[in-house]
Amino acid sequence: MLYQSMDGGCSDDVTTEIGDEPHVLAVDDNLIDRKLVEKLLKNSSCKVTTAENGLRALEYLGLGSDQRNAMEGTVSKVNLIITDYCMPGMTGYELLKKIKESSVLREVPVVIMSSENVPTRISQCLQEGAQMFMLKPLKQSDVKQLKCYLMKCRG
Amino acid sequence: MDLVQLQRQLVDYRTSLYHEGFLDEQFTQLQELQDENNPDFVVEVVSLFFEDSERLLNELSNALEQQIIDFKRMDARVHQLKGSSSSIGAQRVRQLCIVFRNYCEAQNVEGCLKCLPQVKHEYSIVKTKLESMFQLEQQILNAGGSVPV
Numbered sequence: 001m002l003y004q005s006m007d008g009g010c011s012d013d014v015t016t017e018i019g020d021e022p023h024v025l026a027v028d029d030n031l032i033d034r035k036l037v038e039k040l041l042k043n044s045s046c047k048v049t050t051a052e053n054g055l056r057a058l059e060y061l062g063l064g065s066d067q068r069n070a071m072e073g074t075v076s077k078v079n080l081i082i083t084d085y086c087m088p089g090m091t092g093y094e095l096l097k098k099i100k101e102s103s104v105l106r107e108v109p110v111v112i113m114s115s116e117n118v119p120t121r122i123s124q125c126l127q128e129g130a131q132m133f134m135l136k137p138l139k140q141s142d143v144k145q146l147k148c149y150l151m152k153c154r155g
Numbered sequence: 156m157d158l159v160q161l162q163r164q165l166v167d168y169r170t171s172l173y174h175e176g177f178l179d180e181q182f183t184q185l186q187e188l189q190d191e192n193n194p195d196f197v198v199e200v201v202s203l204f205f206e207d208s209e210r211l212l213n214e215l216s217n218a219l220e221q222q223i224i225d226f227k228r229m230d231a232r233v234h235q236l237k238g239s240s241s242s243i244g245a246q247r248v249r250q251l252c253i254v255f256r257n258y259c260e261a262q263n264v265e266g267c268l269k270c271l272p273q274v275k276h277e278y279s280i281v282k283t284k285l286e287s288m289f290q291l292e293q294q295i296l297n298a299g300g301s302v303p304v
Contacts, residue, residue, distance in 0.1 A: 031203055040188065
């Protein structure tokens with residue numbers, strides 16, 4: 001199940017050129033879910049980096065606490081960030097806010113996943129700028145739609 | 156037992172796991188993710204699930220043995236177990252986790268004490284069944300056959 005802030009209709013025969021794989025950062029504290037989302041994305045021809053929490057994700061993105069100002073003039077390493085909502089320490093929502101605060105990263109679409117269907121949570125995330133909210137467990141059809149959206153973004 | 160019989164036995168066994176509610180559609184999704192690049196994907200993920208679940212169940216037992224029960228911490232563990240069981244399609248375990256979480260939220264010790272052994276029981280059943288299923292699959296592969304989808 002998907003909740004989107006943008007309407008995206010898409011056909012199935014979107015072709016990608018070799019070397020044109022979108023790079024996705026997947027953030028989830030659950031090891032099984034990390035492995036699953038990684039496989040789902042790889043099966044959709046995405047390059048995947050995983051992180052087990054928000055801090056590690058921020059460090060990877062260059063937004064770590066000791067990396068201030070290191071982002072000047074750089075381009076985002078990733079084309080999409082997909083993160084779990086319920087994580088210890090920093091929630092997916094808090095991670096989303098940090099990403100949107102960054103001038104370099106705010107344009108990167110962020111997708112929030114959750115096993116719980118909480119309407120206030122969903123609207124809170126969409127209002128903060130999340131591109132989509134997806135219910136876990138993710139299915140292949142969910143990821144296919146994500147990939148479609150990503151390819152459309154690139155024009 | 157010959158190859159065809161083994162394959163038939165596997166299909167019947169797998170079907171029964173769905174019918175009896177041990178597994179749900181998410182397990183099918185998991186199987187569909189497996190391919191030639193990752194021929195052991197399902198076994199790998201399920202093995203991770205076993206390790207993770209055993210750790211969580213131990214931590215839950217410990218938590219319930221304490222003088223002062225940390226319901227929030229327990230709830231976090233049950234949430235994890237609910238998530239993993241949901242992701243691999245272990246339906247009965249997932250459903251029991253929902254009940255368990257309600258007891259945690261209500262800070263109901265009696266409820267938690269009653270529920271934990273039930274979760275452990277369901278977990279051990281599904282573990283045994285999945286291991287049997289994997290063994291059947293291996294027998295088929297060893298006999299030179301392919302595992303029916």
